[in-house]
Amino acid sequence: MRVVVTGAAGKIGRWTVRTILDAGHEVIASDRILTEESASKNFIQAELRDYGQVCQLLMGSDTIVHLANIPTDVRNTSQAIFENNMIVNFNILEACKDLIIPKLIWASSETVLGYPFVPEQLNYLPLDEEHPTAVKSSYAMAKLLTEHLSGMYHNFTNTQIVALRFANIYEPDEYAKIPVMHWNEQQKDIQKKNAWAYCDVRDAARACLLAVESNNLGNQVFHITAPDTIMPDPSQDLADRFFPNVPLKRPIQGYESLMAIDKARNILGYEPQYTWRNVLNKDGTLKALPQDQFTLTNI
Numbered sequence: 001m002r003v004v005v006t007g008a009a010g011k012i013g014r015w016t017v018r019t020i021l022d023a024g025h026e027v028i029a030s031d032r033i034l035t036e037e038s039a040s041k042n043f044i045q046a047e048l049r050d051y052g053q054v055c056q057l058l059m060g061s062d063t064i065v066h067l068a069n070i071p072t073d074v075r076n077t078s079q080a081i082f083e084n085n086m087i088v089n090f091n092i093l094e095a096c097k098d099l100i101i102p103k104l105i106w107a108s109s110e111t112v113l114g115y116p117f118v119p120e121q122l123n124y125l126p127l128d129e130e131h132p133t134a135v136k137s138s139y140a141m142a143k144l145l146t147e148h149l150s151g152m153y154h155n156f157t158n159t160q161i162v163a164l165r166f167a168n169i170y171e172p173d174e175y176a177k178i179p180v181m182h183w184n185e186q187q188k189d190i191q192k193k194n195a196w197a198y199c200d201v202r203d204a205a206r207a208c209l210l211a212v213e214s215n216n217l218g219n220q221v222f223h224i225t226a227p228d229t230i231m232p233d234p235s236q237d238l239a240d241r242f243f244p245n246v247p248l249k250r251p252i253q254g255y256e257s258l259m260a261i262d263k264a265r266n267i268l269g270y271e272p273q274y275t276w277r278n279v280l281n282k283d284g285t286l287k288a289l290p291q292d293q294f295t296l297t298n299i
Helices: 011-022 051-058 078-098 138-157 172-182 185-194 201-213 235-242 262-268
Strands: 002-006 026-031 043-045 063-066 103-109 160-166 168-170 198-200 219-224
Touching: 002 011, 002 051, 011 026, 011 201, 051 078, 063 078, 063 201, 078 103, 078 138, 103 138, 103 201, 138 160, 138 219, 160 201, 168 172, 168 201, 172 185, 185 235, 198 201, 201 219, 201 262, 219 262
Parallel strands: 002 026, 002 063, 026 043, 063 103, 103 160, 160 219, 168 198
Antiparallel strands: none
């Protein structure tokens, strides 16, 4: 299968390119910056705000994995984020339609659920794909509007369009900072802003591959997170303390993620393999890890 991965120089993109290549597919990697570190030998620099370049990049492909967006509100103005991300996402959808590309997989975000979360605006926990959306930033607005656009394009093209709502992404060598950044009492309260959800970049890349290789998906949205929260506390304890008046849609087990991944498990076969609990001891110190756990961090 010939797969184009946009945003291939980014955090998820680098790992996704390697994961799809390792599964035996041909990968065309693309970003608007040049990189000599991509696992794919076929790397094309492209500006996705230019529709002609998008068409040239996507032409002849079987599947697109679209990961190219401005990723944060921190270093960009709201206008720049919205303008860039909406134009880029529209161009990708339009080119997939015009070129009759059978499948598009793209990166949405947990922010469409109302990040930062506040108890009064949550209908229930765990948060699933049926939970109402409530955007609070231009970044989240562009993601949610693209989810709506995806449904429109699917309706008149009947192609498969899959949105993966990724939570906060961690690479293997970033786990060491979790105790300092998240585990003190003040941070526990602050980090409820996304229900303490996170995702290992290797599981994010695996989710992309699963979507590439799955069939008859139609138009779908999936939550993609780690199997647990980023906190050492049981998830029910976190819910009781920080979201005391939010009802439960189903029982919460152990340390499970409060962004439900049941749908991805059932349809994609997504089963996250990586968690900070494999890397850190209960006191926050690092466990000894094989060197191959870190080999892709800078790829």
